[in-house]
Amino acid sequence: MNNTLLLGIVGSMAYGLAHAGSDVDRLGVFAAPTEAFHGLRPPIDRAATVVRHDPDQTVHEARKLAMLCLDANPTVTELLWLPDELYEVRTDLGAELVAIRCAFASAPRVRDAYYGYAASQFKRLLATGQFQSKMRKRQAKHARHLLRLLDQGYEYYTTGRLTLRVDDPEKYRAFGEEVAADPDAARPVLADARERFAAARSPLPSAPDERAVEDWLLRVRKAYL
Structure with missing residues (x-):
């Protein structure tokens, strides 16, 4: 997909639980053109996720992925914690997203x-x-x-x-x-x-750092204006 910021191999392959017949699952984040958010049908909610098969791949638009990570969605959060060798696409903005991964946690x-x-x-x-x-x-x-x-x-x-x-x-x-x-x-x-x-006691804050996440998202929107 055009405008892919980050794409990696997730699921059983990342967990070390894969077997000979396991599928290779990919998860990523892409940036929709900024002008698309000013039209009648902006790429949000269901329209912000693209799922493909053979091979299996799910990519979320930048805002949707950020919102899912702010909710600590495990399936999506794992994209930010992959070892380097499992990233297949990592642009500068994708690397910035990984760099602020701790901002999402609470x-x-x-x-x-x-x-x-x-x-x-x-x-x-x-x-x-x-x-x-x-x-x-x-x-x-x-x-x-x-x-x-x-x-x-x-x-x-x-x-x-x-x-x-x-x-x-x-x-x-x-x-x-x-x-x-x-x-x-x-x-x-x-x-x-x-x-x-x-x-247990947690070192995590009581709320995520939404300012850092929004700053990243605004950089994405500026880059794709």
Whole structure:
């Protein structure tokens, strides 16, 4: 896509959880022409995201990506924390975005986005016996990614840093299979996460640095005027 500012390989490849048949997922951010925001249908909301398949790629317009990151959306936030070798496009403005990644974080939003989401999904599992999908393979995948969110979210919440690649991939794969076979296997993990987050103190601020984020976005708009 034209005007791509940042594009990287995300998902299982970035987490170290990929297997031989795993897809390669790409996530990026692009800049719409500034004049487009003055027309009848500005590139916001759904129009601000472009999804392609074969290969799988999702790109968000700069403003939408910024808003998602301000909410600490885990799927989008990971674009800012990739190791250098996983970036396939990184323009000057894309590098500036990575440089201000800490400006997006705030303690309550990180806690809600990582622990809050994972906990709600596990509670649903324990109440209904399944996630949204009934397929065992999907159940296992969802469970291991929820465990990853709990672990990565705790690191992010307590250190202000986010490491995407997991240390022990087998731990997550085994947990996924256990939960797919018996949802009650999630109970001790959920209880442990609840205790860890409740006892933790976060160095993150109570609110994100929106001024720094807006300054970056205004530089994008000026560049594409």
